[in-house]
Amino acid sequence: MDFQLVLDQINTELRPLLGEGGKVASYIPALARVSPLQFGIALRTCDGEVAQAGDSAVPFSIQSMSKVFSLTLAIKALGEALWDRIGREPSGSPFNSLVQLETERGIPRNPFINAGAIAVADRLVSLGDGKAELLALLSRLCGEPVSIDTEVAQSEADTGYRNTALANFMKGFGTLDNDIATVLDVYFNQCAIAMTCEQVACAAGYLCRDGKHPLAGTPVLSSAQARRVNALMLTCGTYDAAGEFAFRIGLPCKSGVGGGIVAVVPDHLTLCVWSPALDETGNSFLGRQALELFVTKTGLSVF
């Protein structure tokens, strides 16, 4: 299949819609001032073929997409023991809800809602320097240095009342072992990592290659672990729209409020799309359409 042609077509079809729908995340200034008139898409196949179109080389804030990689670090280090403190079910509630956390006595539903990602960050703190290890993992995975946008990280910390509430709430239930400020520092910083579509498409490559490093071929996760991350992405990766994504797109995806979405076609390729304006579910307005187009044009869907 000529993936470069497919991405070019998608870029051509969607670019006229830039500014036609969705809104850039506005809860912190550094995100609010990103121009919504940007759209990028990139993919990398299991065989190392790459394709890209539009603003695929522009760095953006990966935000919740980082949860895939922090989860990967935690699974790698802890295996099944990770699941003692974090569930694996779709939440049916908003990503930053405290309600379910109260009903379920501090155990977050899955690692992709904020509470779950904070619990993962706590595990990384117990294991060492979570922030540095996450950056190191991402840099290895894309073969070039990746960095944190410190202005974004600071803004996240300054306005992160809801996340601080989630962390304190879990600490009260015994879900977190470490100092709340240290845990949240990892979490706020991981959300502030900046990457390009091309970097993300490459970095996520182990998820379509049975867990093997996209460049080196060495194991990042076991095959079963990689498939389970995909399963979590499909059932829990796109906030309250997980069912809708499965229904219309049918691929494991993880989105972020920076406007990026990473998608996996198991055994075939990984794909990253980015456009900053978000729809009312918090997913990239054009990113979602790009993925629908991609699936329609290529027939690649897990179902």
Place this chain on the structure above:
Amino acid sequence: MDFQLVLDQINTELRPLLGEGGKVASYIPALARVSPLQFGIALRTCDGEVAQAGDSAVPFSIQSMSKVFSLTLAIKALGEALWDRIGREPSGSPFNSLVQLETERGIPRNPFINAGAIAVADRLVSLGDGKAELLALLSRLCGEPVSIDTEVAQSEADTGYRNTALANFMKGFGTLDNDIATVLDVYFNQCAIAMTCEQVACAAGYLCRDGKHPLAGTPVLSSAQARRVNALMLTCGTYDAAGEFAFRIGLPCKSGVGGGIVAVVPDHLTLCVWSPALDETGNSFLGRQALELFVTKTGLSVF
């Protein structure tokens, strides 16, 4: 792949565990007296190859597995309009919960929770004789007559207070158009349909064949519609264990409290496993293990 060998191995490995875990559904006498010491498994590939092992020819109450077929009838007749009254998101709540229904003003989260299936039944009543059409569809799909266990249907009606509550609640919100008793008659009867593993594996065949009839090859659903049913099964098909099923098994599945589970390997095969004892999530205790073994032995998983 020698599927007959795989099913024989699974049967051999699991049969010693009969009676070792789980409990038969006890809310109606007709289900409570089914012997837990039964295990059957059957599959049918896209190419018409069949394999079966254990009690694969014993009829059992398909219960909530019927929701896949009533949904199929409704999608076929109504297309996208069906979704005006039913959502497509995982519920995060028990299958018979009223809580979410209240918050979301009478719109059920998805067609596989009870409220959603009752809303689908209402659509079938508007379209004609839902009960007869469902039986006709199933009989056509397995190439032999399928019937309702009237004792089970009567018991469901006699004890169906929660489902009657759900129906009245939705009626109060305007989600149902038809007389409640008529709608529930369809619902209680569809749950009481009796089929064997072999029949179910055959009947569900359109879900792995781009919507085409497993025997005749004529379209039951469009390819996109069939894939979307699969997506719904994966995200919402196994009660509160949907995430866990995706994580461990990675196939679209729909289970029933009769102990059956139907699973789809898109583009490959459909599979039905049955063992009456249920685990605490309401899914067949051995059925779940059988599916895990099947995926491990064959490597067939969508992820």
Place this chain on the structure above:
Amino acid sequence: MDFQLVLDQINTELRPLLGEGGKVASYIPALARVSPLQFGIALRTCDGEVAQAGDSAVPFSIQSMSKVFSLTLAIKALGEALWDRIGREPSGSPFNSLVQLETERGIPRNPFINAGAIAVADRLVSLGDGKAELLALLSRLCGEPVSIDTEVAQSEADTGYRNTALANFMKGFGTLDNDIATVLDVYFNQCAIAMTCEQVACAAGYLCRDGKHPLAGTPVLSSAQARRVNALMLTCGTYDAAGEFAFRIGLPCKSGVGGGIVAVVPDHLTLCVWSPALDETGNSFLGRQALELFVTKTGLSVF
């Protein structure tokens, strides 16, 4: 105190506000067509002094105010045993909510939310002919025949999906012993009883007289039981506005969607006010203001 003067003043002050706020209940035609331009008030002291003003002799649908009297019958017959199936706490949720009922496994929070009143009706059915006994009690209490508006009762039954849902839900949990249709027949009929302000003020008289019949002086309830009904009215009698009523009015009250409110000044008097237009909490818009004025003018409040 010259109560006649007080009521006349209140009538004079509030009558100009008729039609200025609130809306008549519209869920059934028989209530929807009641003119909102009516206001009546009546009281009766422990000593038998009476006072009234405005439309105090016009019969209206007592609706949820009936819950005070059905509760009285049930307490009289069952004593403390009544509380095995019904709680005594404020609900913090809307009067017809199913959410709390699900969390608390079918035990309604208190006898004044709909679920609680239906559970009380079930107790009355177990004890005999609830409908007839309630009418008999009310007729005895006001010294003249009281009757049911059968059109209202039929409309309640025709549109009572939410209440039917509540009844089925509780039946599923074992909270109700009797046939749902019979229980709901009592409930729908009690809501459809028509009385005047003067009748209600007299009938409730036992609540300010240590449980003694307002005319005959014979015991209706024990002193402790009467005081406990007052306590329930104060904490749970006015839907979601119970705190606000306690804060601003400070008297045990029970309101109905017909626009009536009955209030008790323990050891002094009982008072009934009626005006059909309801505020957004479902309480009579002018009735509430009338009670505030009454408390301000007389200084009579339990606090």
Place this chain on the structure above:
Amino acid sequence: MDFQLVLDQINTELRPLLGEGGKVASYIPALARVSPLQFGIALRTCDGEVAQAGDSAVPFSIQSMSKVFSLTLAIKALGEALWDRIGREPSGSPFNSLVQLETERGIPRNPFINAGAIAVADRLVSLGDGKAELLALLSRLCGEPVSIDTEVAQSEADTGYRNTALANFMKGFGTLDNDIATVLDVYFNQCAIAMTCEQVACAAGYLCRDGKHPLAGTPVLSSAQARRVNALMLTCGTYDAAGEFAFRIGLPCKSGVGGGIVAVVPDHLTLCVWSPALDETGNSFLGRQALELFVTKTGLSVF
């Protein structure tokens, strides 16, 4: 009435039950090590008559009873404007729940649940030095210095994850204006104030005297304000047992996990009872019984 005799009788009746039921609060060491074998009771009438029995002169941690006094300061300073950010309805949920706070977008249900009291503390911080003013108020009200148990305050801060979560959650919704640490410092310190039954019974005296200072007779609150505090105590003052307290005791009460309960008989007297062992609703096991006995013996109840 011979109140001294009544209190002596209550002390004599209940003292044999010390150690027979309930458990001392154990979430902080300073409370956990308080001996449960203590019981004190004291009252002060509007006319200045006093009576006391048992351990009425032993200081204990007033905990949530402090919320009555911080509310008093806030009402005094802000009047009705206070209610822009805090509701006045019973919560129907546990005292430290976040669920309702999420549904109601950060507005706490009433000033006596933790979230509400933290919102009150925020108002006091905006007005000045909340901690000092609260101590000053209490010292003036009992005519002798009152102080904070700094060990308890420190322990509250060290383990106050849930309260920190509540504060951050509200801050995210804009309910709090001030720095979270400063607000919580006021809150944790007010909970750690130590007083005796005799002091509390005196200090609360304005609540039974139309808002007038119990010793000086000068206004602390207006009469209407004092009555409204009483109404809030009755509907919201005893956690999830407010309905039960109203039903059995029928007096405005506010309890604390230190085992104290302050009660008001409007226009008559204020009463404080203390015994550290708590029942399952978090109210003093013997304190509750003492209040029931008091009401039975004296007939003093608002209903």
